[in-house]
Amino acid sequence: MDFRPATRKNPYYDCSFIAYVVLSPIMEDKQSKKSLTITISTLSMLPIMAAATVAPILGEFQKVFPDSSDLMIRMILTLPQIMIIPVSLITGKLSSRFRKKDLLIIGLTLYIIGGLTGGFIPNIMALLSCRALLGVGIGMIYPLTTSLVADFFEGEQRVHMMGISSALNNLGGVIATLLSGSLAILSWRAPFLLYCIAILVLIETIIFLPKENKVFSSQKSSVNDGLLSTLPFLFGIILLNIIFYTTPSTTSMSIRELALGSSLFSGLMLATQNFCSFLTSSTFKKTFSIFGKMIRYVGMFLITSGYLLFLSVQTRWTLAISMILIGSGYGFLTPYYLVEISNSVSEKSRTFALSLASSSIFLGQFCNPIILTALQKSLQIKMPVAVSLLLILPFTLLMIFSDLKRSKR
DSSP, X not given: OOOOOOOTTSTTHHHHHHHHHHHHHHHHHHHHHHHHHHXXXXXXXXXXXXXHXXXXXXXXXXXXXXXXXXXXXXXXXXXHHHHHHHHHHHHHHHTTTSOHHHHHHHHHHHHHHHHHHGGGOSSHHHHHHHHHHHHHHHHHHHHHHHHHHHHHOOHHHHHHHHHHHHHHHHHHHHHHHHHHHHHTTTOTTGGGGGGGHHHHHHHHHHHHXXXXXXXSOOOOOXXXXXXXXXXXXXXXXXXXXXXXXXXXXXXXXXXXXXXXXXXXXXXXXXXXXXXXXXXXXXXXXXXXXXXXXXXXXXHHHHHHHHHHXXXXXXXXXXXXXXXXXXXXXXXXXXXXXXXXXXXXSOHHHXXXXXXXXXXXXXXXXXXXXXXXXXXXXXXXXXXHHHHHHHHHHHHHXXXXXXXXXXXXX
16 A cells, blocks of 8 residues: 555545554555565675585695695684684673674675685695684674674564574574585685675674664563673583583594595584474574473483484494484574573663673583593593583583572572
8 A cells, every 4th residue: 555645636645644654654664674674694604614615624634735634624614613703792882882783794705705715725724824813704704793682572473583683593404514515625725615605694784783782672670780690501501502512513524434434424424413403493482482491401301312323323324313413402492591681681781791791602612522522531532522421410400409509599
């Protein structure tokens, strides 16, 4: 229906004019919200692509850089994470002084430079330098993307968007791992071209992201003014990612050792894991309404079952089932922690709290090869997956402690 008043000759001019004045801002607001949702969704896909692009070809790096240790090879995957940690915290503070849109544009530019140049370097040290720059970019993008969800959405919409954001993060991993494994057939350098996707996201951010923060709902959720209440959740995120990141950092090498396939199959398995995380995260609002806070234990049960199966992998099918279980569990747990953290602090502290959350995610990922290598040597355990299973015990105890502490309040 066209509400625009073309002429005063129209007998319904007065009514249509009033309708136009009243409904036009609402229609514009809905369109603005739709564009914002799409922008946040595409931004959410970028962080995981940093790791997903190189994870399927870690085995290839062993051939390209034969003099490098296994730890150095794994650092190609995890070095961005250590850069993300301080940058995320700094970005959380800067967001109170500078516009988030401007910070995102800077972060996306660094992401593009660090990602693309990695495919044109001559040695592993230069590659690690590019990965570090990529980490700086992600350290700016990830907390701001998550805080945009908390800024613009509240209540059930926030739970829904946190789930969608986590789901699309994993979908980015699905796309990146599949394409990376395929492009690696041409050359180990070819997968780095996938970072060109960030150029499109940069253009979209410049055009559609509002300059000023705006909340679409006037409802206010109950929050805690302090950050201390988020500590159990932050420790939980760190442990979760130390446990989970065993598969991205070791699957490619395990497939090569067991002679189960090439880098293409490795990419397919990691894409399967990320796709299952995508499915469970995208349905998080519904499953959370069914299980409530018990969804943490559901997710941990799935991850534990997946790693137990991984220990006895001899065929492609058993590997695929284990990746499905692990990915599904992770897809439940990540949005749960983000929602709990965003609801536990005041609006003023929310961006910094979510910066701490993103730092915790990447701190866990970075610590994975270091902690697993140290525990493997000290406990004389051959398989990294077995160490991850041991770490599930303190993770579960932390969840129980958190529940007991809440019940006393």
